[in-house]
Amino acid sequence: MRKQIVAGNWKMNNDLAQTESLITSLKSQTKTSNAEVMIAPTFTNLFQAYQALKDSKIEVIAQNMHFAANGAYTGEISASMLKSVGVETVILGHSERREYFGETDQILAKKVDAALANELRVIFCFGEVLADRKSGNHEAVVESQIKNALFHLEASAFKNIVLAYEPVWAIGTGETASPEQAQDMHAFIRKTLSNKYGADVANSVSILYGGSVKPNNAQEIFGKPDVDGGLIGGAALNADDFFAIVNAF
Numbered sequence: 646m647r648k649q650i651v652a653g654n655w656k657m658n659n660d661l662a663q664t665e666s667l668i669t670s671l672k673s674q675t676k677t678s679n680a681e682v683m684i685a686p687t688f689t690n691l692f693q694a695y696q697a698l699k700d701s702k703i704e705v706i707a708q709n710m711h712f713a714a715n716g717a718y719t720g721e722i723s724a725s726m727l728k729s730v731g732v733e734t735v736i737l738g739h740s741e742r743r744e745y746f747g748e749t750d751q752i753l754a755k756k757v758d759a760a761l762a763n764e765l766r767v768i769f770c771f772g773e774v775l776a777d778r779k780s781g782n783h784e785a786v787v788e789s790q791i792k793n794a795l796f797h798l799e800a801s802a803f804k805n806i807v808l809a810y811e812p813v814w815a816i817g818t819g820e821t822a823s824p825e826q827a828q829d830m831h832a833f834i835r836k837t838l839s840n841k842y843g844a845d846v847a848n849s850v851s852i853l854y855g856g857s858v859k860p861n862n863a864q865e866i867f868g869k870p871d872v873d874g875g876l877i878g879g880a881a882l883n884a885d886d887f888f889a890i891v892n893a894f
């Protein structure tokens with residue numbers, strides 16, 4: 646059975662005091678869910694967040710990392726640095742990293758390799774822009790993003806990979822893919838994996854949907870058979886909204 650996961654990506658929001666306050670609110674949410682729950686604070690607050698949540702069911706994860714082990718990469722963070730503050734999972738390939746920081750499939754392949762070599766689990770993000778969707782090119786774009794960054798891996802690597810389909814036109818826009826659009830793309834992603842690695846691998850990989858998931862649409866989206874959870878942006882900044890989404894499973 647595939648893992649169900651709801652991960653909150655806080656992006657560049659919340660200073661230390663705001664992080665502590667939001668974590669206090671998250672810890673007061675007692676209802677248990679079937680899903681694994683994760684939050685991704687900014688780098689500067691990872692250690693405090695980890696300390697505050699290490700005895701809870703909420704995992705603290707990172708939003709990004711560099712592929713090099715160390716060296717002259719001003720402003721960057723390595724896999725071992727993340728591990729040293731308790732992080733075991735990292736988001737890679739978010740569309741904001743691709744768009745604003747020039748992260749290509751080739752760079753992302755190196756980041757994935759570095760993360761896996763350091764025994765980090767990877768949440769690998771990808772998705773088409775609006776023009777691709779309008780031109781009917783969305784499946785080809787997603788297929789090439791997955792192939793270019795992941796298809797050099799052995800099948801066994803996929804036990805440490807979670808995929809996150811995030812149509813760029815739905816991120817932070819309030820416009821979400823319809824549950825049918827999400828399901829169609831997730832089924833396509835699974836077929837792409839199956840063609841390369843076989844059905845066992847394809848059926849074992851969790852595929853999350855991201856893009857304007859809110860309390861009022863989570864249940865319908867998560868109800869689709871190939872949607873195994875969500876990567877949540879804006880709604881993850883409010884504890885009640887986030888847990889309403891978590892409890893949509």
Ligand SMILES: O=C[C@H](O)COP(=O)(O)O
Pocket residue numbers: 654739811815816817818819855856857858876877878879880
């Ligand atoms: O990482 C999260 C996604 O970019 C979704 O963000 P959003 O829920 O604010 O649309």
